[in-house]
Amino acid sequence: MKKIWLIPVLLLSIACSSEKKNSKDNIQATATEKQDAQPSRETPSEQNIIFFGNSLTAGYGVDPSEAFAGLIQERIDSLDYDYNVINAGVSGETTATGLSRVEWVIKRQPVDVFVLELGGNDGLRGINPKETKKNLIAIIEKVRGIHPEVEILLAGMMIPPNMGEDYANEFKKIYAEIAETKNVKLIPFLLKDVGGIADLNLPDGIHPTPAGHKIVAETVWEYLKPLL
Incomplete structure (x- = not known):
């Protein structure tokens, strides 16, 4: 069984103050973590799939x-x-922070498939969807600039209507627009059959439980498998 290699980087907050208090310690640890990081590819024959995202990808609250x-x-x-x-x-x-670190991640090893899962925190913070769209496109272009043959899979996201229905609708549309204009594959909604279902999410209502992650994995696999 291969190991799941984790890119060691600064752990930031996802819209909750309980995580913010740890940010100072995380910042101090980042430089050391990067120095200690080892190449992720186990053998030259293997191809790499990078999952590049936020706490949903990192697996906040679960192993x-x-x-x-x-x-x-x-x-x-x-x-x-x-x-x-x-x-x-x-x-x-x-x-925005993803755009600032993506080059460091993708230069560390060959990348054959790049799964981009970002934007949820933008929506929770009320960031203009046009800015989110611009950053996602810039990430895609940067990845392709370094790895021209890479397959890119974009994970679509939706947000609750906290910011109003107009905002939520505009936010939802950016993923399909990016997939069409940049010719990348799209998962229409990463949290299909999981988002908003209490039993499949941690008490914060945002992050999936292990059972929720199993459903997310099935959703991702449906769109990832044809790229392998």
């Missing part, structure tokens, strides 16, 4: 092996596919 990226590696191993999953999720990541 990394229970998060959907870890479950995808288990599925790949069971089918004897020659792919190595790299979990580059960071709690609290926005599209």
Whole structure:
């Protein structure tokens, strides 16, 4: 069984003050963590799938092996596919912070499939959807600039109507628009059959439980498998 390699980076807050109080310690630890990070590819023959996202990808509140990226590696191993999953999720990541760190992540190893899961924190913070769209496009272009042959899978996201229905609708549309204009594959809604269902989410109502991650993994696999 392959290991699920985690990109060690600064853990940020996802719209909850309980995580913010740890940010100072995280900042101090980041430089050391980057120095200690080891290449993720286990053998030259393996191809790499990078899951680049926020706390949903990182598996906030669950063991990394229970998060959907870890479950995808288990599925790949069971089918004897020659792919190595790299979990580059960071709690609290926005599209802006993702854009600032993506180059560091993708230059560390070859990238064959890049799964982009960002934007949820933008929506929770009321960031203009046009800004979110611009950042996601910039991430896609940066990845392709360094790895021209990469397959990119964009995970669509929806948000509760806290900010109003107009905002929620505008936010939802950006993913399909990006997929069409940048010619990337799209998961219409990452949290299909999970979002808003209390039994499948932690008490915060945002992050899936292990059972919820199993459903997310099935959703991701439906769109990822044809790219492998």
